[in-house]
Amino acid sequence: MSHKSPKDFFAPLAVGAPAPLREIPARPSRAIHFFDPSNPKMAAKVPDMVGTVDVLLGNLEDAVKADNKLAARQGLVDIAKATDFGKTQLWTRINSLDSPWVLDDLVTLVTEIGDKLDVVMVPKVQGPEDIHYVDRLLAQLEAKGGVERPILIHAILETARGVANVEEIALASPRMQGISLGPADLAADRKMKTTRVGGGHPGYLVRQDPVDGDIQGNRTIFQQDLWHYTIAKMVDACAEAGIYPYYGPFGDITDVVAAEDQFRNAFLLGCVGTWSLHPKQIEIANRVFSPSVEDIKHARRVVKAMGDGTGAVMLDGKMEDDASLKQCLVLVDLAEELAAIDPKLKELYDTIEIED
Numbered sequence: 001m002s003h004k005s006p007k008d009f010f011a012p013l014a015v016g017a018p019a020p021l022r023e024i025p026a027r028p029s030r031a032i033h034f035f036d037p038s039n040p041k042m043a044a045k046v047p048d049m050v051g052t053v054d055v056l057l058g059n060l061e062d063a064v065k066a067d068n069k070l071a072a073r074q075g076l077v078d079i080a081k082a083t084d085f086g087k088t089q090l091w092t093r094i095n096s097l098d099s100p101w102v103l104d105d106l107v108t109l110v111t112e113i114g115d116k117l118d119v120v121m122v123p124k125v126q127g128p129e130d131i132h133y134v135d136r137l138l139a140q141l142e143a144k145g146g147v148e149r150p151i152l153i154h155a156i157l158e159t160a161r162g163v164a165n166v167e168e169i170a171l172a173s174p175r176m177q178g179i180s181l182g183p184a185d186l187a188a189d190r191k192m193k194t195t196r197v198g199g200g201h202p203g204y205l206v207r208q209d210p211v212d213g214d215i216q217g218n219r220t221i222f223q224q225d226l227w228h229y230t231i232a233k234m235v236d237a238c239a240e241a242g243i244y245p246y247y248g249p250f251g252d253i254t255d256v257v258a259a260e261d262q263f264r265n266a267f268l269l270g271c272v273g274t275w276s277l278h279p280k281q282i283e284i285a286n287r288v289f290s291p292s293v294e295d296i297k298h299a300r301r302v303v304k305a306m307g308d309g310t311g312a313v314m315l316d317g318k319m320e321d322d323a324s325l326k327q328c329l330v331l332v333d334l335a336e337e338l339a340a341i342d343p344k345l346k347e348l349y350d351t352i353e354i355e356d
């Protein structure tokens with residue numbers, strides 16, 4: 001296998017394309033809100049959603065009817081041209097690389113609205129070769145369209161081969177911004193026997209041992225997380241590459257409680273955000289992926305108690321040291337990033353008083 005030199009890795013892939021970024025900026029992206037630009041009712045809501053959600057994503061792939069593919073592409077161009085997105089990011093999900101639409105998706109979007117598009121989400125990524133293809137094409141189109149900053153790439157992990165190659169995918173290009181779980185396609189590709197879009201399954205469980213040998217007796221069951229292995233693997237791949245992991249879709253729109261649980265599991269495991277498929281999932285995602293007041297209060301106390309950041313101290317009967325401080329700094333840094341774009345959170349975090 002041939003490797004690129006570090007020098008070439010950070011060189012533009014087309015004459016006239018912008019230089020790749022050395023680091024992917026930590027822009028808040030708690031909810032990536034999906035809309036179908038060919039659906040007039042949804043499209044009409046998008047301008048008013050600016051500022052209420054970190055990312056608005058014009059979806060062109062699955063969930064858009066085949067007959068509406070061209071209308072969705074054009075609808076996204078029209079919305080992007082007519083809207084000032086402020087601090088809200090604009091992403092798209094293009095059609096899959098083996099589809100008849102994807103080439104025109106990329107050509108049209110980059111040349112028409114490349115200056116407004118922050119991230120291109122690529123579905124069903126199988127390996128680094130898929131990222132290399134999009135990488136070169138984006139560079140050519142950026143050069144053609146005079147785009148001045150590189151458009152980033154986000155991969156969806158939704159095939160068994162993609163999961164097997166996740167580390168290589170994460171490291172495939174300096175454009176890689178992050179990776180999301182695609183639980184529905186992944187389940188089908190793996191031949192899992194589920195029929196839901198993300199979330200748990202009541203049959204996937206561990207049962208308490210029989211009490212006094214009574215097998216038929218009342219035994220507590222603990223439902224397990226079907227996605228733990230994949231999310232953990234994705235989080236490690238993203239952390240190694242310096243990019244951002246995301247949960248993905250939770251299809252039971254009415255079950256806001258289980259959606260919140262799934263999102264929180266992902267947050268605790270290292271994800272920075274999730275998808276929102278319906279307006280009511282935005283508030284859940286924004287809340288879950290923002291550190292709580294209690295977390296920030298505790299984190300700031302540890303930072304204060306640790307002084308120069310070395311050694312060990314006792315706080316409330318617990319040992320704190322260099323490593324627990326680093327965990328606290330993850331939360332403190334995230335709170336600062338979020339406060340910079342969310343005035344309500346800034347106010348909330350600013351009013352926290354730290355005890356000794």
Ligand SMILES: CC(C)(COP(=O)(O)OP(=O)(O)OC[C@H]1O[C@@H](n2cnc3c(N)ncnc32)[C@H](O)[C@@H]1OP(=O)(O)O)[C@@H](O)C(=O)NCCC(=O)NCCSC(=O)C[C@](C)(O)C(=O)O
Nearest residue numbers: 034035041042045062063158182183184185249277278279
């Ligand atoms: C579920 C659906 C059909 C329910 O749509 P509905 O109209 O029946 O729902 P509603 O509750 O009646 O909607 C209330 C209002 O909100 C609007 N609305 C509703 N949703 C949105 C939205 N997203 N953005 C903006 N507005 C929205 C809707 O138009 C309506 O407007 P109205 O009050 O004027 O009548 C609809 O919400 C929807 O189509 N959401 C997006 C679905 C989507 O993008 N799916 C693809 C991502 S998941 C995926 O692909 C899997 C993956 C990763 O690939 C893999 O695991 O393999």
Ligand SMILES: [Mg+2]
Nearest residue numbers: 062158182185
């Ligand atoms: Mg899918």
